[in-house]
Amino acid sequence: MSLGKILIVDDDANLLELIAMRLESAGYDVMAAREEDHAVAALKAGAFDLCIVDLMLSNRDGITLMEEFRAVNPEVPTIILTAHGSIENAVEAMRRGAYSYLTKPFEPRDLLLQIERALENRNLNSEIKRLKVLLHEQFDFANIIARSAKMRSVLDVVTRIAKLDSTVHIHGESGTGKELIAKAIHLASHRKDKPFVALNCAALPETLLESELFGHEKGAFTGAVKSTRGLFTQAHGGTLFLDEIGDMPLSTQSKVLRVLQERQFYPVGSEVPIEVDVRVIAATNKDLEELVKKGVFRDDLFYRIHVIPIFLPPLRDRKEDIVPLVEHFLKKCSQQMKKDVKGIVPEGLRKLMLHEWPGNVRELENTVEYSVAMTQKEIVTEEYILQGKSVSSEAGHGLAADKQSGSDDTMKPLKDARDAFERDYLVQVLSMTDGNVSQAAKLAGKYRADFYDLLKKHDLKADDFKKPKSVANSP
Ligand SMILES: Nc1ncnc2c1ncn2[C@@H]1O[C@H](COP(=O)(O)OP(=O)(O)OP(=O)(O)O)[C@@H](O)[C@H]1O
Ligand SMILES: [Mg+2]
The missing domain is CATH 3.40.50.2300 (Response regulator)
Incomplete structure (x- = not known):
């Protein structure tokens, strides 16, 4: 050679x-x-x-x-x-x-x-x-916890598509981190020094939504006392995040479609087109394809948006992320509240691992915030964790007040249910032992070799559960 x-x-x-x-x-x-x-x-x-x-x-x-x-x-x-x-x-x-x-x-x-x-x-x-590139990427993603393989592959996609100008469609249940990922894409793109502008399409009635997006001329409608720049103009050179795009009225949809196709639009009441260079990231917690079938979402807009789809899995399908998220939020909340809360007792962590999290990461964040606010000790005790909420996989069905998903699915075949349980169980013991295989195997009553086989079967790596210095450790 x-x-x-x-x-x-x-x-x-x-x-x-x-x-x-x-x-x-x-x-x-x-x-x-x-x-x-x-x-x-x-x-x-x-x-x-x-x-x-x-x-x-x-x-x-x-x-x-x-x-x-x-x-x-x-x-x-x-x-x-x-x-x-x-x-x-x-x-x-x-x-x-x-x-x-x-x-x-x-x-x-x-x-x-x-x-x-x-x-x-x-x-x-x-x-x-x-290394510089790597450092830069990690810097941008520093606040995004992604221990599970599912979330790591999301970040992988984010890294690969950030520099493109294609439209991105982020979908996932409420609280799964759609806005966080949209911002990360913006920050990792060459548009990062230009504005990131967000609009919740569900929050405004149709006429307001259009003037918000495209701006309007003075006198375009009653109350339009002066002309305004719309969000498309404000986002010029940067990224426009259209949240809850599934709730956008059909007439507005066709106008947005035109911007995506022609890169220009007319402010409400104006004949003069405005040209813009904007990358659009859309988010939904609804099934857009379903909305297309029902005729309430334009199929041509769907295909325009769905160029790069990113699915954020619900938290219950990536329980590996729970413990690192807890650490992350503990640190953040105790800093904000100027307290020195270091961790949660093992029984509390166990409750967190068993909960189904219908509100996903946001619900977890609120739960941790509440516990930090309430505790007077360095280590949060069980009483402040998910007080009064059912821990569904143990408590069974029917009790959870806020259940929307997860427990209303049809019965799984026994083998699938067992596999799902087995995986959850492994994630739990690994989380609680910080990836120490000997301890985890002991807890599970398995020989190390058999335990390793199980990890392999479920595509889990003990190393992913290790951490340098923990704040969620019990004393
Ligand atoms: N992987 C993660 N790492 C750290 N924090 C996260 C992660 N995912 C979500 N969060 C945090 O959880 C909260 C909810 O996230 P976000 O607002 O992005 O969710 P969303 O999917 O847009 O929710 P909604 O559908 O309710 O608008 C935010 O405070 C966000 O910072
Ligand atoms: Mg959101």
Whole structure:
């Protein structure tokens, strides 16, 4: 395998051949060019790791050529060869971005050493770049808890689609984090320094909704005493988040469709179109396809919106997220309330794990907030956790006052029900032992090996339940 691909440019044919031979025998892939134009063409055509350029070429000087190289591919380092006595030129070359220089005649060993260093440095640079990107992403997602595989794949999609301009449709039950994800997409996009504008389409009657979205001219309707800019205009260059889009009246839907198709619209009462560059993210907790079938949502708008669908699963289907979410909210709430609440007793955590969470993450957040407000101890006791609420998988059906989902589904086949229970159970023991397999296996009354088999069956990883320093630990 080649150590790297090197392009050498020198008008001295003998020297060129000599260097090429040396480098080839040292394990590099070499392309030697006597003519500058050949060299530029070669660089454009292939991926090189390094260039070596003679400063005194017959037609151009090496610095100009180096700059042409850099224009083609700025990542490729260049080593300059100079004749004895032209140090000033060499220094000038370095100033203009050469990696290093060698004065002729040079020891082949010195050249090899320089090459090695330049390549190492290049790898380091690309590693630093990669880490910076990673850091940036983590920074943007720092407030989003995603321990479950389901949520991690949501974040994965978010990372991949953030930089595109396609419309996104986020759907999921109430409180699953739709707005949070919409903001994360905005923050991870090139639009992040432009506005993120949100509108709840269910909150306004039709006429108000339209003037809110598109703005209106003075006198367009009674009460329109001055003209206003609509949200589409305010969001120009940024992102418009249309929450509860399923509740948008049909007439407004067709206007939104036109903006998505033509990138322009007319303010209410105006004949002058306004052009905008806006990325639309829509959210629903309803089944839009169902609404399309019923005829209350336009199918063409549905297809416009549903370009990138993101489904946020209900919390009861990703119980792995409960404990880290609890830690996250405990920290946040105790900071806000200036208290020093460190955790929840194991029995309290167990209740949280067993609850079905019809209100999803928001309900969990409220539950934790309540417990932090009430407690006078560092560790929240059980009494402040889900007081008076049924813990459904144990309490059975019928008692939960706020149940909308989860318990009203039809009977599952016994095997599916057992599997679901088994998975929940594993998530629980792993959550409570912070991913300590020995302890978890012991709690479950299983041998370690059998326990591992079970984890594998349910695609769970003990490591995902480990944490550096916990605030939810009992003393
Ligand atoms: N994965 C998560 N990590 C941290 N916090 C979360 C997460 N998911 C949701 N939250 C928090 O839960 C609350 C509800 O989230 P959000 O408002 O985004 O939900 P939603 O789906 O838009 O709800 P609704 O349908 O009721 O409008 C917010 O305070 C949000 O910060
Ligand atoms: Mg919302």
